[in-house]
Amino acid sequence: MSRRTYQRAPEAVRRDDLITATLDCVAEFGIAGATVRQIAARAGVTGGLIRHYFDGKDQMMQAAYRQLMSEMCAPSHAIAREEGKAPDCLRRFILANLSPPIADARTISLWAAFIGHIPINPEFASIHREHYLAFLTSLELLIVRCFEEFGRTIDPTHSRRLAVAINGLIDGMWLEGSLIDDMFDTDEIAGMALRSVEHMLEFAPGTLTAIADS
Amino acid sequence: MSRRTYQRAPEAVRRDDLITATLDCVAEFGIAGATVRQIAARAGVTGGLIRHYFDGKDQMMQAAYRQLMSEMCAPSHAIAREEGKAPDCLRRFILANLSPPIADARTISLWAAFIGHIPINPEFASIHREHYLAFLTSLELLIVRCFEEFGRTIDPTHSRRLAVAINGLIDGMWLEGSLIDDMFDTDEIAGMALRSVEHMLEFAPGTLTAIADS
DNA sequence: ATTTTTATTATACGCTTGTGCAATGGGCGG
DNA sequence: CCGCCCATTGCACAAGCGTATAATAAAAAT
Numbered sequence: 001m002s003r004r005t006y007q008r009a010p011e012a013v014r015r016d017d018l019i020t021a022t023l024d025c026v027a028e029f030g031i032a033g034a035t036v037r038q039i040a041a042r043a044g045v046t047g048g049l050i051r052h053y054f055d056g057k058d059q060m061m062q063a064a065y066r067q068l069m070s071e072m073c074a075p076s077h078a079i080a081r082e083e084g085k086a087p088d089c090l091r092r093f094i095l096a097n098l099s100p101p102i103a104d105a106r107t108i109s110l111w112a113a114f115i116g117h118i119p120i121n122p123e124f125a126s127i128h129r130e131h132y133l134a135f136l137t138s139l140e141l142l143i144v145r146c147f148e149e150f151g152r153t154i155d156p157t158h159s160r161r162l163a164v165a166i167n168g169l170i171d172g173m174w175l176e177g178s179l180i181d182d183m184f185d186t187d188e189i190a191g192m193a194l195r196s197v198e199h200m201l202e203f204a205p206g207t208l209t210a211i212a213d214s
Numbered sequence: 215m216s217r218r219t220y221q222r223a224p225e226a227v228r229r230d231d232l233i234t235a236t237l238d239c240v241a242e243f244g245i246a247g248a249t250v251r252q253i254a255a256r257a258g259v260t261g262g263l264i265r266h267y268f269d270g271k272d273q274m275m276q277a278a279y280r281q282l283m284s285e286m287c288a289p290s291h292a293i294a295r296e297e298g299k300a301p302d303c304l305r306r307f308i309l310a311n312l313s314p315p316i317a318d319a320r321t322i323s324l325w326a327a328f329i330g331h332i333p334i335n336p337e338f339a340s341i342h343r344e345h346y347l348a349f350l351t352s353l354e355l356l357i358v359r360c361f362e363e364f365g366r367t368i369d370p371t372h373s374r375r376l377a378v379a380i381n382g383l384i385d386g387m388w389l390e391g392s393l394i395d396d397m398f399d400t401d402e403i404a405g406m407a408l409r410s411v412e413h414m415l416e417f418a419p420g421t422l423t424a425i426a427d428s
Numbered sequence: 429a430t431t432t433t434t435a436t437t438a439t440a441c442g443c444t445t446g447t448g449c450a451a452t453g454g455g456c457g458g
Numbered sequence: 459c460c461g462c463c464c465a466t467t468g469c470a471c472a473a474g475c476g477t478a479t480a481a482t483a484a485a486a487a488t
Contacts, residue, residue, distance in 0.1 A: 003451090005453090005454090008455065035446085036446060036447085047446085047447090050446095051447065057445095057446060
């Protein structure tokens with residue numbers, strides 16, 4: 001009988017195709033709808049192939065979650081490491097996390113789908129923790145740089161606490177703004193966040209909000 | 215053959231038992247592990263009974279989500295409507311949302327399990343939206359009361375924006391503190407949140423943090 | 429007591445799931 | 459151009475899922 005023609009691909013490419021297809025399916029149908037067959041179809045292969053690249057569906061899901069978190073955090077880390085005036089970097093750091101593609105329907109759908117596994121599955125908890133700590137550290141770095149440029153001193157305990165609080169603010173407003181996307185527009189959410197951080201860090205009004213004031 | 219003995223229960227009681235069992239199973243095993251049979255076993259009945267009280271598993275899950283959200287929001291609404299000095303109410307409002315039983319492993323596990331349905335299922339989105347807006351309104355009420363007591367004026371646009379930002383802060387810090395529960399203790403998280411809100415509302419230092427200062 | 433009602437059990441059914449595995453053929457080394 | 463390797467297919471399988479439904483017994487009604 002006739003068998004479907006196919007094309008071989010390098011291991012790295014196939015793995016990436018499968019992970020991308022996994023994320024597509026999870027975003028669109030949720031965790032429950034992202035079955036092995038759906039994912040395989042999306043990737044243009046048949047279901048059996050998944051077990052050739054991953055130990056099982058669970059491990060592929062973990063790989064997909066790892067990639068999602070990396071993609072979500074990458075812009076933040078890049079901005080935190082840029083040269084330039086620290087307050088401007090902080091401003092762009094906050095803005096990046098409250099605008100597309102971080103703050104959009106697909107990303108929140110993926111994040112929401114995976115986060116249910118964290119309290120249940122230690123492997124997911126570990127991935128989450130790792131990225132959370134790295135994000136926190138980048139944010140703290142930025143805060144310390146701001147204080148230095150302003151000639152203010154800050155001890156590590158204080159800077160870490162500020163980072164935790166501001167991280168919470170960013171996460172919470174990202175969640176609100178993305179989950180109910182028809183209530184707020186990006187600029188309004190971002191403006192509120194910038195103003196809030198200004199106050200929390202005791203920056204002079206306009207330090208972060210110079211242009212986007214309303 | 216012998217058939218298991220059983221006891222009839224009033225409709226309201228059985229429904230509540232089933233919803234409680236649903237929440238227990240979801241908290242412990244996640245959405246995927248909360249099967250009809252697991253839930254029925256936890257409730258002390260057999261699986262078929264679920265279809266006698268609910269149109270299907272989906273509708274029972276929605277009822278469980280509704281109950282979870284109501285339980286999570288109830289303390290906040292109660293505090294917001296209490297008599298007493300507004301800043302103290304606001305302080306207790308924030309504290310309540312960052313301490314057990316709101317900020318604990320079981321509640322975050324439930325919240326995280328259900329939130330994945332919001333981007334996929336309009337019914338879940340509607341339940342979320344309804345409770346989110348009510349929460350926001352209670353918080354805004356509290357903020358306005360504080361301003362009035364301090365003799366400061368605030369227009370509705372501004373008060374709503376502050377409520378959105380502070381709600382984001384609370385949600386985000388609740389998420390951080392509960393999801394990685396071994397990194398922070400309740401008092402530290404709550405203290406940081408209170409200090410942050412003080413700054414955001416331009417309250418005098420100590421207005422909310424009089425005792426819990428560090 | 430007896431009858432009626434219906435909450436609950438018990439079982440079966442069809443479907444989908446993730447996985448295991450033999451067959452196949454695409455593409456590279458010789 | 460051939461022959462080998464292994465990436466890929468195709469199918470079968472057992473397990474578990476939500477649901478449907480007939481039988482049963484608990485409790486209410488008469």
